Amino acid sequence: MQGSRQKRKPARSSRRKPVSEVDAHLGYWLRFVSTHVSHAFQMTMEAHGVTVSEWVLLREIYATGPTSATALAARTGMSKGAVSKLLARIEAKALLERETLDADRRHHALALSAAGQALVPELAQLADQNDEAFFGHLPAQVRTALVDVMKNVVAVHGLKNVAAE
Numbered sequence: 465m466q467g468s469r470q471k472r473k474p475a476r477s478s479r480r481k482p483v484s485e486v487d488a489h490l491g492y493w494l495r496f497v498s499t500h501v502s503h504a505f506q507m508t509m510e511a512h513g514v515t516v517s518e519w520v521l522l523r524e525i526y527a528t529g530p531t532s533a534t535a536l537a538a539r540t541g542m543s544k545g546a547v548s549k550l551l552a553r554i555e556a557k558a559l560l561e562r563e564t565l566d567a568d569r570r571h572h573a574l575a576l577s578a579a580g581q582a583l584v585p586e587l588a589q590l591a592d593q594n595d596e597a598f599f600g601h602l603p604a605q606v607r608t609a610l611v612d613v614m615k616n617v618v619a620v621h622g623l624k625n626v627a628a629e
Contacts, residue, residue: 505594526584530573541624
């Protein structure tokens, strides 16, 4: 056909940039290990009737003593909504007590119940055992270096949010 122009596809470069393998990325290995460590810990916590996110709040309250939901959200990096839902679940498990601080009932001091106080050290030992199971074979200086590197990545990127289930 006269006057008809066919569009030509650009010629492919004979020198294609090599495509990296998935397992060539540090992020791949961080996620791979993290998934296994987190899953094992999740199963351990759930066997004791709490989720990992609930454990985080229980441990924080144990360390600080009576506190507020707002303070917990700020310290853990969780949203206020997530903290509120988690606290309701913890309270339903009789691990938390609320004390109303003023007449309008909007402000509460959150404290662990006697059952919560007893449970946290037990769960902390299980957390230590989980770390030992995955990282105990590493020399102490390597473990310390890994923690320092992760803290540096958090600081450099300003990471704050913690996933909550």
